[in-house]
Every structure is written in structure tokens, then in C-alpha cells.
Amino acid sequence: MESMAPSRFVTPGELADALGALRASSPLVQCLTNTVVTNFTANVLLAVGGSPAMVDVPGEAGDFAAVAASLLVNLGTPNTEQAAAMREAVTGAGAASTPWVLDPVAIGSLRVRTALARELAAAGPSVIRGNASEILALAGVSGGGRGVESTDSVAAAADAARELARSSGAVVAVSGEADLVTDGVRIVYVHGGSALLTRITGGGCALGAVCAAFLSTGPDPLVATVAAHAFYSAAAERAAEHAAGPGTFAPLFLDALAAISPAELRAAAVLS
Amino acid sequence: MESMAPSRFVTPGELADALGALRASSPLVQCLTNTVVTNFTANVLLAVGGSPAMVDVPGEAGDFAAVAASLLVNLGTPNTEQAAAMREAVTGAGAASTPWVLDPVAIGSLRVRTALARELAAAGPSVIRGNASEILALAGVSGGGRGVESTDSVAAAADAARELARSSGAVVAVSGEADLVTDGVRIVYVHGGSALLTRITGGGCALGAVCAAFLSTGPDPLVATVAAHAFYSAAAERAAEHAAGPGTFAPLFLDALAAISPAELRAAAVLS
Amino acid sequence: MESMAPSRFVTPGELADALGALRASSPLVQCLTNTVVTNFTANVLLAVGGSPAMVDVPGEAGDFAAVAASLLVNLGTPNTEQAAAMREAVTGAGAASTPWVLDPVAIGSLRVRTALARELAAAGPSVIRGNASEILALAGVSGGGRGVESTDSVAAAADAARELARSSGAVVAVSGEADLVTDGVRIVYVHGGSALLTRITGGGCALGAVCAAFLSTGPDPLVATVAAHAFYSAAAERAAEHAAGPGTFAPLFLDALAAISPAELRAAAVLS
Numbered sequence: 158m159e160s161m162a163p164s165r166f167v168t169p170g171e172l173a174d175a176l177g178a179l180r181a182s183s184p185l186v187q188c189l190t191n192t193v194v195t196n197f198t199a200n201v202l203l204a205v206g207g208s209p210a211m212v213d214v215p216g217e218a219g220d221f222a223a224v225a226a227s228l229l230v231n232l233g234t235p236n237t238e239q240a241a242a243m244r245e246a247v248t249g250a251g252a253a254s255t256p257w258v259l260d261p262v263a264i265g266s267l268r269v270r271t272a273l274a275r276e277l278a279a280a281g282p283s284v285i286r287g288n289a290s291e292i293l294a295l296a297g298v299s300g301g302g303r304g305v306e307s308t309d310s311v312a313a314a315a316d317a318a319r320e321l322a323r324s325s326g327a328v329v330a331v332s333g334e335a336d337l338v339t340d341g342v343r344i345v346y347v348h349g350g351s352a353l354l355t356r357i358t359g360g361g362c363a364l365g366a367v368c369a370a371f372l373s374t375g376p377d378p379l380v381a382t383v384a385a386h387a388f389y390s391a392a393a394e395r396a397a398e399h400a401a402g403p404g405t406f407a408p409l410f411l412d413a414l415a416a417i418s419p420a421e422l423r424a425a426a427v428l429s
Numbered sequence: 430m431e432s433m434a435p436s437r438f439v440t441p442g443e444l445a446d447a448l449g450a451l452r453a454s455s456p457l458v459q460c461l462t463n464t465v466v467t468n469f470t471a472n473v474l475l476a477v478g479g480s481p482a483m484v485d486v487p488g489e490a491g492d493f494a495a496v497a498a499s500l501l502v503n504l505g506t507p508n509t510e511q512a513a514a515m516r517e518a519v520t521g522a523g524a525a526s527t528p529w530v531l532d533p534v535a536i537g538s539l540r541v542r543t544a545l546a547r548e549l550a551a552a553g554p555s556v557i558r559g560n561a562s563e564i565l566a567l568a569g570v571s572g573g574g575r576g577v578e579s580t581d582s583v584a585a586a587a588d589a590a591r592e593l594a595r596s597s598g599a600v601v602a603v604s605g606e607a608d609l610v611t612d613g614v615r616i617v618y619v620h621g622g623s624a625l626l627t628r629i630t631g632g633g634c635a636l637g638a639v640c641a642a643f644l645s646t647g648p649d650p651l652v653a654t655v656a657a658h659a660f661y662s663a664a665a666e667r668a669a670e671h672a673a674g675p676g677t678f679a680p681l682f683l684d685a686l687a688a689i690s691p692a693e694l695r696a697a698a699v700l701s
Numbered sequence: 702m703e704s705m706a707p708s709r710f711v712t713p714g715e716l717a718d719a720l721g722a723l724r725a726s727s728p729l730v731q732c733l734t735n736t737v738v739t740n741f742t743a744n745v746l747l748a749v750g751g752s753p754a755m756v757d758v759p760g761e762a763g764d765f766a767a768v769a770a771s772l773l774v775n776l777g778t779p780n781t782e783q784a785a786a787m788r789e790a791v792t793g794a795g796a797a798s799t800p801w802v803l804d805p806v807a808i809g810s811l812r813v814r815t816a817l818a819r820e821l822a823a824a825g826p827s828v829i830r831g832n833a834s835e836i837l838a839l840a841g842v843s844g845g846g847r848g849v850e851s852t853d854s855v856a857a858a859a860d861a862a863r864e865l866a867r868s869s870g871a872v873v874a875v876s877g878e879a880d881l882v883t884d885g886v887r888i889v890y891v892h893g894g895s896a897l898l899t900r901i902t903g904g905g906c907a908l909g910a911v912c913a914a915f916l917s918t919g920p921d922p923l924v925a926t927v928a929a930h931a932f933y934s935a936a937a938e939r940a941a942e943h944a945a946g947p948g949t950f951a952p953l954f955l956d957a958l959a960a961i962s963p964a965e966l967r968a969a970a971v972l973s
Binding site: 185187192195196199200203204208209210211212213214215216217220221224225238239407408409410411412413414415416 | 463464465466468469505506507508509510535538539540541542575576577578628629630631673674675676677679680
Binding site for chain 3: 459464467472481482484485486488496510682
């Protein structure tokens with residue numbers, strides 16, 4: 158990471174304000190996501206204070222994206238009909254200026270999702286979120302990871318993330334031991350979290366939905382994305398204190414997402 | 430609500446008998462439900478004492494509806510193939526007199542499911558279950574809620590529920606702080622429950638499956654539907670006593686559904 | 702069961718070695734499974750020490766099966782597109798000698814999955830896993846169970862399992878109070894476990910994924926399948942000690958899967 162000095166770009170107070178705004182507005186977050194994590198993602202959004210709506214069929218997805226507060230498009234299990242709904246949703250979001258997050262799960266060598274990710278990345282997402290291998294693959298630098306796992310470090314993806322942010326116009330977030338968030342100019346690292354998040358399925362996917370929820374809270378997608386990551390890390394740390402393994406971690410993590418106050422987030426966040 | 434006097438229409442003893450009958454028969458409940466809540470719904474049915482079967486593909490759904498004890502059709506994520514299976518299932522249920530529940534999730538402005546809900550409501554469900562906004566939308570009174578959330582109160586939907594019950598021939602149940610159940614003539618309110626049920630995804634959807642399970646226990650769908658709601662509320666209350674948040678609430682709720690005896694239900698139910 | 706004398710065919714030391722090898726290699730396990738249990742299956746695989754990848758769309762499933770360590774094909778909700786992906790995956794696995802598990806969920810009278818199960822069983826699975834009714838139905842002996850439930854005992858399916866193993870060339874595993882595993886010549890019974898596993902959805906389905914994970918650890922699919930069942934039973938027993946019902950059992954089961962060491966498995970396994 159670049160430095161452990163506090164971030165020049167985002168302050169803990171801004172994170173607290175973003176969480177307060179999210180809780181006050183209960184944003185309607187539309188999710189087109191994979192079949193593995195729909196339940197967990199909806200529960201994470203409810204715990205955070207959002208209102209999830211998994212509207213992912215053609216004929217509905219586009220109309221709904223125009224009224225939703227924000228949108229998540231996650232490519233984990235992109236069957237034909239859901240892929241069509243994703244195109245509708247992205248078009249609807251674009252027309253209505255609904256901010257949206259693209260999560261290019263496991264792209265690289267897998268053909269359907271890799272082509273779809275390139276197409277959607279060109280459609281103007283506000284945020285692109287993934288692990289290092291996914292970001293490297295979307296930036297065209299490497300061939301992707303091992304299934305949904307990253308085989309690259311966040312540091313190795315830093316240059317590609319910055320480039321991808323510049324070329325796409327999106328904020329790019331790379332998850333890892335420390336998370337990197339950049340808009341191509343500013344770079345913020347979010348520290349903390351828990352390795353248990355990588356031992357439950359959907360840890361990364363649901364973070365994409367939380368990014369979408371925070372996108373509705375203010376005008377700067379970099380601040381929103383950093384707030385989502387810092388909040389998620391703080392909740393994971395709190396849950397890990399009392400978890401006896403990945404099974405008991407998951408419900409405690411949801412409890413922590415529901416319990417952490419803006420003031421607690423301000424105190425817990427470690428940015429550089 | 431109309432009154433806090435004990436219901437003239439359903440007694441606590443009838444609820445206890447229904448639960449006893451459910452546990453004794455372990456009814457085979459077929460579910461065509463949305464991808465977000467399939468897992469939770471199946472676990473709820475198992476906890477209650479039923480036997481869930483998520484048979485939702487064309488070529489199977491109709492045959493199975495003829496042998497199932499009851500059926501749930503939930504419109505949360507109605508892709509093309511599942512919608513075709515729903516039509517098959519409803520036809521099979523009709524031919525075999527299998528009782529079934531329609532849950533018109535988030536209808537109103539969403540086109541695919543709203544048209545499908547109207548079509549299915551005309552096919553003779555035994556029970557229609559939803560939140561106030563969904564019932565108002567199905568009755569043609571309003572345009573629906575905010576995604577899966579109700580923006581209307583149960584009281585505001587009471588007249589529409591009674592009308593819908595009369596026109597459709599179904600028992601209509603409206604979930605809210607107190608739940609309303611009506612067959613167009615009788616009205617019963619079920620009190621209690623916990624707000625935590627609204628903080629986990631599938632709280633309402635799984636209740637539809639529980640209604641289906643109870644439908645197999647006796648000839649009066651009003652009694653069965655009231656029993657399902659009262660049992661669900663009692664379990665939610667018990668779980669909420671020890672939950673530290675929505676994450677720990679969910680497993681405790683399943684435990685409570687499995688643990689509550691007919692006698693405990695008789696003592697806990699508050700009807701008016 | 703044949704006898705309570707220790708198995709002549711598999712030793713507790715071999716089980717421990719298999720678990721050690723699984724943890725050391727973190728095998729990439731591709732799953733094409735039903736919508737009800739995808740989340741739980743992925744969490745079980747992560748807890749065990751594997752790396753789940755739910756790659757189940759046409760155009761990707763076949764390519765991925767060639768690089769995965771092993772593959773699960775589960776017929777619980779076989780929609781058209783997933784069925785096409787299953788055929789691709791099985792072809793890809795065959796070409797690359799990737800070992801794979803077939804789980805013929807609820808076959809018998811259900812037409813789509815029964816035909817598909819027969820087709821896939823002829824494509825060379827390494828392991829076929831099911832309950833007694835499913836194995837009897839696949840062997841052509843009976844018409845299947847009651848939905849996903851077995852209506853037959855393991856003992857009643859023993860001959861059919863042995864026959865099916867011989868005719869298919871697969872190891873056949875039958876889940877029940879004691880689990881039977883056979884390659885047509887050797888028969889091993891795995892004792893222990895907990896009835897709570899039958900009170901949560903996906904208990905059997907996720908076991909199929911664990912079988913796939915163990916298949917990557919050694920050359921003998923009988924040993925791998927016995928190891929998977931013995932490990933699963935040991936974890937269920939440990940979880941049941943502290944569970945207050947099916948809801949709290951599930952997270953404790955995941956914790957136990959993550960915690961049990963090879964030495965603990967060696968001590969806990971009861972084979973005959």
C-alpha cells in the first residue's frame with residue numbers, strides 16, 4: 158500500500174455521515190446477482206439499513222432501475238435471461254441517472270461473463286468492484302484468477318485499477334487484506350476486516366450491494382465506496398471477536414452490520 | 430383493527446389442533462418460489478414439520494402438484510421458465526383439488542409479475558397472501574408499494590382484502606403489525622410477532638409456505654391461514670427474546686418453529 | 702448392515718490422510734446444483750477447506766470442468782439452461798478426466814430429472830450419491846420416494862446399490878441412518894451423524910459436494926467417498942451436541958466442518 162498516513166482524500170467523519178444518510182433514507186437497492194448469494198446479499202442490505210429488491214427478469218429490470226436508488230449487477234451465474242435483464246437494467250439506470258455497481262465475478266477465462274463484463278463496463282458503471290485477479294482481467298492485464306478466488310495481490314492490481322478507473326470513468330475497488338479504492342486520481346486504502354469474510358460465500362458479492370446502497374447517500378462515489386468498505390470491515394472485525402468459525406460468523410456479521418452506529422464507524426475506520 | 434375482543438371465528442384450540450395435525454402428517458408442500466428465499470423457505474417448512482419440495486420446472490411442476498399435499502406459488506423472481514411451471518402447477522393443483530397459496534410479491538408497477546398475478550388469481554387459489562400494498566394492487570385499488578415493501582397499512586387494505594376475497598373465492602391474508610385474515614365474511618386479526626421478521630429476507634415469503642402447509646390440515650382455509658399466522662408470530666416472539674440482531678434472529682426463529690408445541694401455540698395466540 | 706466389525710476395506714488412517722490432503726490442496730470444486738442449496742453447499746465446501754465455483758451456465762460449464770479439481774452435478778431444480786450446462790460439464794469432465802459426482806435428487810416419477818439422471822449416469826460419474834429411494838429408482842427397481850424424502854431403508858437399497866455400482870462403474874453411496882458406500886465389490890457402512898441433518902435443507906445435497914472435494918485427494922473413489930461421509934457424520938455429531946434446534950444446528954455444523962482435524966476424524970469415524 159502507498160502509506161499508513163491517514164487518507165488525505167476521505168475523512169472518518171465523511172464515513173459516519175454516509176452511514177447516517179443511508180440509515181435515514183433506507184435506499185431501494187436493486188440487485189441482479191448470482192443464485193449463490195441472493196439470500197445473503199438481501200440480508201446484508203436489510204441489516205445495513207437498505208431495502209433490497211432482487212428484480213432481475215426481463216420486462217421488469219429496466220423499469221425498476223429507473224426508480225431504484227441504486228443498482229448492483231453481479232456476474233456470478235449469468236444465465237441467458239438474467240443477462241438480458243442486466244442489459245435492460247443498465248440501460249434503465251443510465252437513462253434515469255441511477256448509480257450502479259458492476260461486480261465482474263470470476264471473469265478472465267470464463268467466456269460468457271468475460272464478454273458480458275466488458276460490454277457492461279462500457280455502459281458507465283459508477284463503481285467496479287472485484288478482487289485483484291478480476292480487476293486485472295477486466296483491465297486486460299491478465300487472464301483472471303482461480304474460479305472466484307484471486308491469485309493476485311491488491312498491490313499487483315493497483316496500477317491496473319487506476320488505469321481502469323481512468324478509462325471507464327468508474328471508481329474501482331479491489332478487495333484484499335487491505336482494500337484499494339481509486340477514481341484514477343485519488344487512492345484510498347481501507348484496513349481491517351477479518352479473514353473469516355473469505356470463508357463464507359458471498360462476502361465479496363454482498364459488499365458490492367453495500368457499495369450500491371452507499372452510492373445513494375452522496376455525490377462522490379469514491380467517498381461512498383470507501384464508506385461501504387470501511388463499514389463492512391468494521392462489522393467483520395466485530396463479528397470475528399465472538400465467532401467460533403465461519404458458520405457462527407455469518408449471523409454475527411449481520412448483527413454487527415445492523416448495530417454499528419455512525420459514531421462507531423468513525424472511531425473504527427482505518428484509512429490510508 | 431376491528432376490536433380486541435377474542436375472535437368469534439377462530440379459537441386457540443383450533444390453532445393447536447391444526448398444528449398437531451400438521452406435525453402428525455408432515456405434509457408434502459410444493460413450492461415455486463423466488464431465488465432469494467428458496468433456502469430459507471425450505472428450512473422453515475422443515476422446522477414447522479412439513480416436507481418441502483421445490484419442484485419448479487416445466488414438465489414436472491404440474492404432475493407434482495397433483496400428488497403434493499399443498500402448493501405455494503410466489504412471484505418474487507418470475508423468470509420465463511418458472512412462470513410456465515407455475516401455470517402447469519396451478520392447472521395440476523386445480524385438477525387434483527390440491528389447495529394452493531398465491532403470494533403476489535411486489536406487484537403493482539412491475540409488469541411481468543402483475544399480469545401473472547392477475548392470471549393466477551383467477552385460477553382459484555385457496556389463499557392469497559401479501560402485504561397491504563400487494564393486496565391493494567391485486568384488488569386494483571392502488572399501484573403497489575416500494576419494491577417488496579408495503580407503503581400502505583393493513584387497515585387501509587381491509588376493505589380491498591374483503592372485496593378480493595369475495596371476488597376471488599380465496600381467503601386473503603394481509604401481513605403487518607397485526608395480520609388480517611378474511612374470507613370476505615369473517616375477519617380475524619392475528620396479533621404479536623416481531624419487527625425482526627421484517628429485517629430478514631423471506632420473512633413474508635416463507636409465511637406463504639407455512640400457510641400452504643397448514644392448508645393440508647383441515648377443511649377451512651380461514652382457520653388454516655389464521656393458524657399459520659399465529660404460529661409464525663409466536664415463533665418470532667420467542668426468537669426475538671434472545672436475538673441480538675437480525676443475523677442471530679434467523680436461526681433462533683427456525684429453532685422456535687421446530688420447538689413450539691400445540692399447547693404452547695394455544696396459550697400464545699392472540700386473535701381478535 | 703452387514704456387520705459391526707471394523708471395515709476391512711477402509712481404515713481410519715486413510716480418512717485422516719484424505720482430509721489432510723483436502724486441506725493442503727484446497728481443491729477447486731465446480732458445482733451445478735439446485736437453487737435451494739447453492740449457498741449452503743458453497744459454505745460447506747469453504748468450511749471443509751475446498752474452493753467452490755458454481756459455474757453452471759452453457760458456454761462456461763464445459764471449459765471449467767476441464768480445469769476444476771472435481772465436479773458435482775445435482776438434479777434438484779434442473780431448468781433447461783442448467784441441464785444444457787450439465788451436459789457440457791460432464792463432457793468436459795470426461796475429456797479431462799475430472800472426477801465427478803452425480804446426485805439424482807428426487808428422481809423416480811418426476812420426468813425431466815429422471816430422464817436426465819439416466820442419461821448422465823451413463824456418462825461415467827465417479828460417484829453416484831442419493832438416498833435409498835433415489836438409488837432404487839436409478840437402478841430401475843422402484844418408482845422413487847416422496848419428493849426429496851426417501852421412503853425406503855438403506856438396507857432395502859443395498860442390492861440395488863451394488864448392482865448400480867457394477868453396471869455404471871461408479872462408487873454408489875446411499876445416505877440413511879448408517880450410510881452405505883460400495884463399488885460393487887467392497888461395501889462399507891459409515892455410522893454416526895445426527896438426525897438434525899435431515900431437518901435442514903441441503904444436508905444431503907452438500908454431502909455430494911463434499912464427496913466431490915474428497916475425490917480430488919486420492920486415486921480410490923471408494924476411500925474418498927467413505928472419507929466424505931465419515932467426516933460429514935463426525936461434524937454433524939459435534940454440532941448436534943450444542944444445537945438447540947435445526948436453526949442453530951446449521952452454523953454449528955459449518956463451524957465443526959472447519960474445525961475437525963485429521964486426527965479427530967481418525968478418532969471419531971465408525972466404519973463397518
